[in-house]
Amino acid sequence: MAEPRIIIVGAGPSGTRAAEACVAAGLRPIVIDEGRRDGGQIYRRQPDNFTRPYGKLYGTEAGRAQALHETFDGLKGAIDYRPETLVWNIAKGHVWTASATVQEAIPFDALLLCTGATDRLMPVKGWQFAGAYSLGGAQVALKSQAVSIGHRVVFMGSGPLLYLVASQYVEAGAEVAAVLDTSPFGARLKALPDLLAMPSVLWNGVALTRTLKRAGVMVQHGVTPVEIMGDAESGAGGVRFFAGSGREETIACDAVAMGHHLRPETQLADLARCAFAFDPGTRQWLPERDGDGRSSVAGVYLAGDGAKILGARSAEASGRLAALAALGDLGLPVDKGEMTSLRSEVGQYARFARGLAKAFPWPARQAPALPDDAILCRCEGVTAGDLRAVMRETGAQEANRAKAFSRVGMGRCQGRYCGLAAAELIAAEAGVPVEQVGRLRGQAPVKPLPIAIGDGQ
Incomplete structure (x- = not known):
């Protein structure tokens, strides 16, 4: 009997743990990742010639980042790893991919979508000016190019990523002019019972805030952004906003990093014809899945933040759980006890995520x-x-x-x-x-493709 073909899209926390489970079962999965190296966005690896220590790059998550990287390094000889490859469509039991030189349609028996998340942005007047970045873009600049997006940076939005990236900039020696949080501080107190589901993660958030305060960074809560000041020629020159007190204020800067937590990358799940349901807690449409990661489409599994934003730690657990579910559905032996334990672990993160949604609400009225x-x-x-x-x-x-x-x-x-x-x-x-x-429907290709490309078939 031929070995079942398992394709994993994404080499971040969930994709890595899914691949690990498949290899342990004696299979050689295909791992396709758009990035140049593994780690995903949260644990994005620095270029080979960079030597910054893990503590500087990943802060409180340094240990987990290093463990994940070491795991993936150990898997490379046992998987079919295809970096810098875009999955641009899913149709008729095939994954359609494109790299710099080759396009290919690959059939699958099981498809694990570990696509991760992207920034959730609320437009503000002037956000089209040069110097206005998403939080994720600011983080990529720091990790992959070792540069700040500006000489004097304002971080604006809400959610854990706001504080994480701002603190990473402080650790790197950049000038952070201010952190402007649209969520009121009182919302965190109301969310505390759910946030206590993961006390260590909660404490990491407190540590990030302390890092900013020790560095003398101004942090304001309950702000309402008005505009990013500037012009098309010179780019961003400042931020105008209403403070929580209602007073209008202005801060000079030459760069702004903005974002309101994260949203799942669901385009591939949409192209795979997975069913979606509206999530009132986060006010967005999310792909449906059962407790083990099965989507509404047979043979398609969803894991990590690409299905719902539960964080990198949950992504590791849900990635392994979805892989075990796929292996079991393919008739291979799996540890039922481990699956029960993983479900419980993911459930804890789900409760914590509910707390985050309450603590850092999406500013719908803006x-x-x-x-x-x-x-x-x-x-x-x-x-x-x-x-x-x-x-x-x-x-x-x-x-x-x-x-x-x-x-x-x-x-x-x-x-x-x-x-x-x-x-x-x-x-x-x-x-x-x-x-x-409703929601905007996904279209293939999910991202632009090169005009000239070879055929791998």
Whole structure:
């Protein structure tokens, strides 16, 4: 009998642990990753010629990052590892991939989507200026190029990543002008019972805040961003916002890193025809899965932050759990006791994630408050006023219909950055619940492909 073909998309925490489980079962999985090296975004590895210590790169997560890297290094001889390769479509039991020189359609018996997360962004007037980055982009610059995105940086948004990246910049010696958190501090107190589900992770968050305070960084809570000041020629020059007290303030800077926690990378799950359901806690649509990671499509499994944002530690557990579920479904022996333990572990992280959603709420009201001249979709240059005008003229109240008339979400990112905010604006203008607006459907290719590319078949 031929060995079943298992494909794992992603080489971050969940993908690494999934591959480890497959190798332990005597299989040689195909591990496809868009990155140049393993680790994912959270544990992104520095280039070979960089020698910064783990403590400087990953802070409180240094030990876990090093353990994951060492595990993957040990697996390389036992897996079919394909870095710098984009999975751009999933159809008819095949994964469609493209690298710099080859495109290929690979059949699978089991597909594990460990696609990770990306920044969840709320547009603000001026966010199209040079010097305005996502938190993830700022982190990539620091880890992969060892550079700061500016001489004087403001971090603005909410969620653990806001404090993590700001503290990493402080550790690297960059000047952090301020951390502007849109969530009120009191929300954390209300979320404390759920956050206590993972006390060690909670303490890591406290440690990050202490790092910032020791460095003399100004941290403000409950702020309302007004605009990133600047112009198209000079780029960002400052941030204007309302403090929690209601007073308008301005901070000079030449770079802004912004983001409101994270959102799952769900485009491939969408192309695989997985069912989605609306999650009211985070106000977004997420792919459905059972307690072991099975999607609604037979043979397709979801793990890590690509399914729901539960954090890197949960991603390791859910990646291994999904792999064991796939192995069991393929008729291979698995440890049922271990699967029960992993389910319990993931459940703890789910409770903690509920706490994070309460502590750092998505600022939904900021979207309908955007002025008409504010850019909503950066890829296509569509303003909030443009979308409002389309709604008035066409009556569009559904995300994809509004997209067809306005071009919001038609650019390179396919709505990854603007889609959630656009849905909030549509809902507010139409006077309907945001779940009624729906979600932007994924389209192949999920990212732009090179014009000239070879055929691997």
